[in-house]
Amino acid sequence: MSVSEAVSTASKAWTGSVSDDEQPKAPILIGIATALGAMLWLGPYLGVNAVLLPAKVEIIDPTNKASIIALLSGSAMVFATLANIIIGGLSDLTRSRWGRRTPWLIVGSVGCFVMLLVFNAVQTVPLLVVSWCLYQVFLNALVAPIVAAIADRVAPKHRGLISSIYAFGYVIGQYGGQLVGAQFLGPKIGTGIIVMSVLTLLCGPVTVLLMREQSSLGMEKKSFTWDMFVQHFIFPVKDCRDFYLALFGKMLVNTATTAIMAYQLYILSDYIHLDTAGQKKYVSIISMLLMVTAIVMSIVAGPISDKIKSRKIPVAFAALLVAIGVAMPMVSSAPWTMVAYGAIAGLGMGIFFAVDQALNIEVLPNAENAAKDLGILNLANTGSQLLGPIVAAAIVLVSGGSYYGLFPVCAAVSLIGAVLIMMIKRVK
Incomplete structure (x- = not known):
């Protein structure tokens, strides 16, 4: 979509979806927007969650570091689920002149900025938990x-391409x-969290x-009723078999990788036996490697x-x-x-990453609830970032401190x- 097309579209009342006929050309600008958005929330989050948070915890309480990581992850998972x-x-x-998504994007950015600064400043485990959960x-x-912007603004025939652009970011x-x-x-952990x-x-x-989201003022306003509450604030209950297969399939695959990533610092130090310089390297x-191969x-x-x-x-x-x-x-325990x-x-x-987002959109029970339902599906991403460390901590605990069991379990x-994903019927 060109800038002139985007401006023209922004002047129309937003309906909440786009058909193939209405969108002959792929909306590349939407893909770039979502890609940069994903990069700017996920990069800082994982820079802290997978690297700087474990390092900060190790300074505060090295003896109980694995248990504290699990506590932070478990508490945050509850808050992330509800917030999603x-x-x-x-x-x-x-309903606003700026659309449905824009106000939340601004509030989220400012709130994350403030809470990461608070997280950086605190030095006790209870305050770490509180600030991390609010973040x-x-x-x-x-x-x-x-994530909902792809469902809102991209016609079905372009979703693979736009999902690829999103996946790039x-x-x-x-x-x-x-x-x-x-x-x-090392000594710059605090500086790193501020940068993030x-x-x-x-x-x-x-x-x-x-x-450049369209105004949502022209969309139907809904009165608060029980049916409205169930539709917009409860997990899907109708025509949702494929939705839940996609959710749990995605969560399991992501959990397998995040369990390793969350503990890679400890794997490198306690299983591979590298010193600080080796760990950093x-x-x-x-x-x-993960980034380059995944980008390609x-x-x-x-x-x-x-x-x-x-x-x-493909998924x-x-x-x-x-x-x-x-x-x-x-x-082997070799590097x-x-x-x-x-x-x-x-x-x-x-x-x-490239294909799964398109699959997620195509298993939605109701397009009107795109943000809520895609938010639930995204729990497979954010949830696995939190669940992975819990799974890893449990395996290490059961194994008496050994990290070897992580690998076959993951x-x-x-x-x-993969089996759950192949059981989906609605999508080819």
Whole structure:
């Protein structure tokens, strides 16, 4: 979509969806907006969650670091789940001259900025938990509206391509955030968290300026009734079999990778036995491999999915690659196995990110609830970022402090996710 087309469209009353006939050309500007938005919320989030948060916890209480990470993850998962549903529903119902998504994107950016600064300043475990949970609330004010913009503004025939563009930004955020975060390990942890807070502050304004959302004042306003509440603020209950297969399949695949990523610092130190310099080196190498391989596949996979008219097969194949990748450190405790993990899992996640978002949109029970339902589906992303460390902590605890059990369990989890995805009936 050109700038002139975007301005023209912005003057019309927004209806909430676009058909193939109404959109002969792919809305590339929407793809760029969502890609930058994803990069600017996910990169800082993972830079903190996967690298700087574990490092900060290790300084505060090195003896109980694994348990504290699990506590932070578990508490945050509850807040993220509630925020996804509530903010997604409120976003769908928002009527303003700036549209349904724009106000939430601005509020989310500012809130994340403030709460990361607070998280950086606190030095006790209870305050870490409180500030991290509040950060999750504002983070989901960014996540749900950005994802919903694809359902709002992109016709079905273009979703593979636009999902690929979105995935390009998502992948850079997924792995680039950790790469940047690793540069602040050591005495610069606080500086790193401040940098991440500033980047998140840019997320909403950048997305809004490029997206140029239409006014939602012309859309039907809904009175508060029980039926309205169930539709907009409750998990789907009708025609939702494929929706939940997509949700849990996606969550399992993502959990397999995030369990490894969340504990990669400890894997490198306690399983591979690297010193601080070695950890910094290999976190950078692994993150770069994950990012580069995923970027390459994210560019290619979406258009191929459109061409072969299939979503399930590419996504299930991606889950298989992830399973192989996360199993690699079983072979040896030598550093090369983590490098192999980065290369193979990166290929899988690139395909997964590119095609899975298009699959998610096509299993929605009701397009009117796009932000709420896509927000719930996105719990597979944000939820797995929180669930992964809990799973990893449980495995390490049961194994008496050994990290070896992580690898076969995570491989099995990803394979189960692939099976669930292949059980979806509505999508080819």
